[in-house]
Amino acid sequence: MTNAMTTKTRDTTIFAKLAALLLVGLMMIGTAAASEEAGLEAANVRLDDVASMKRGARLFFNYCSGCHSLEYLRYSRLAEDLKLDPKDVEKNLVFNGARIGDHAISHMPADKAATWFGKAPPDLSLEARARGSDWIYNYLKSFYLDPARPLGWNNNVFENASMPNVLWELQGLQVAEQVPAEAGHDATIGKLELKTPGQQTPAQFDQTVRDLTAFLQYAGEPAALQRESMGIWVLLYLAFFTLIAYLLKLEFWKDVH
Numbered sequence: 611m612t613n614a615m616t617t618k619t620r621d622t623t624i625f626a627k628l629a630a631l632l633l634v635g636l637m638m639i640g641t642a643a644a645s646e647e648a649g650l651e652a653a654n655v656r657l658d659d660v661a662s663m664k665r666g667a668r669l670f671f672n673y674c675s676g677c678h679s680l681e682y683l684r685y686s687r688l689a690e691d692l693k694l695d696p697k698d699v700e701k702n703l704v705f706n707g708a709r710i711g712d713h714a715i716s717h718m719p720a721d722k723a724a725t726w727f728g729k730a731p732p733d734l735s736l737e738a739r740a741r742g743s744d745w746i747y748n749y750l751k752s753f754y755l756d757p758a759r760p761l762g763w764n765n766n767v768f769e770n771a772s773m774p775n776v777l778w779e780l781q782g783l784q785v786a787e788q789v790p791a792e793a794g795h796d797a798t799i800g801k802l803e804l805k806t807p808g809q810q811t812p813a814q815f816d817q818t819v820r821d822l823t824a825f826l827q828y829a830g831e832p833a834a835l836q837r838e839s840m841g842i843w844v845l846l847y848l849a850f851f852t853l854i855a856y857l858l859k860l861e862f863w864k865d866v867h
């Protein structure tokens with residue numbers, strides 16, 4: 611009797627441990643994308659939020675694709691992954707006469723762009739992998755007016771970036787607080803302040819930038835969408851077979867006790 615009791619308690623503990631492991635696994639899937647980088651506000655993008663990535667795609671092709679390519683991404687793949695009608699993609703997202711099977715290449719001539727902006731706009735396919743989503747999110751929110759720069763814009767996250775703030779109509783105009791030089795340090799800039807409001811409230815603009823970042827995160831690794839949805843199934847499968855194994859064990863040992 612005592613023996614049977616201890617076996618049962620041990621079984622329950624093992625089962626509880628397995629269940630805890632599975633739970634941790636499930637939680638890791640949820641938080642993997644949300645890891646924070648030092649000093650940056652978390653972007654909190656979610657690859658299971660297809661609506662956000664759809665809005666991001668629309669924003670990207672309206673505001674960014676004139677200068678930036680996504681050379682590893684085909685429009686057809688995008689349509690499939692984001693559950694968009696290929697015809698709508700061709701009609702609403704492709705602005706340069708490309709076909710649905712083509713890669714998303716900008717028609718900005720690189721040599722001219724370098725003359726216009728001081729630097730050619732880089733391809734953004736791997737940007738989220740190179741910089742991380744938090745960086746992109748903060749970068750897009752950190753443009754401010756700076757008359758000393760050739761195009762009149764500077765950026766608090768990427769100092770002297772040669773990209774203009776293409777989202778200024780939505781965000782409004784930001785200025786930087788000037789911190790004067792003191793013994794021990796040069797003049798620097800402090801907090802950014804919204805001087806002229808844009809078409810969107812700061813909260814709406816945060817969402818706009820989050821959507822764009824989510825889209826770039828997706829574009830950096832389209833296969834991640836499938837992997838994430840598959841991961842859940844793998845865990846459920848494991849949970850199911852753990853249960854079966856446990857029930858079988860109970861069944862086998864029943865007669866032994």
Ligand code: HEC
Nearest residue numbers: 673674676677727729730731732737746770771772773776
């Ligand atoms: C008018 C052309 C132009 C448009 C439109 C534009 N960019 Fe840029 N972008 C640039 C240039 C030029 C650079 C290079 C900046 C540098 O290195 O100084 C750049 C750099 C970047 C970088 C940083 C790349 C790095 O070095 O890691 C990101 C991210 C980026 N752009 C995102 C966007 C997004 C998102 C949009 C749309 C909302 C956009 N850009 C629209 C010209 C543009």
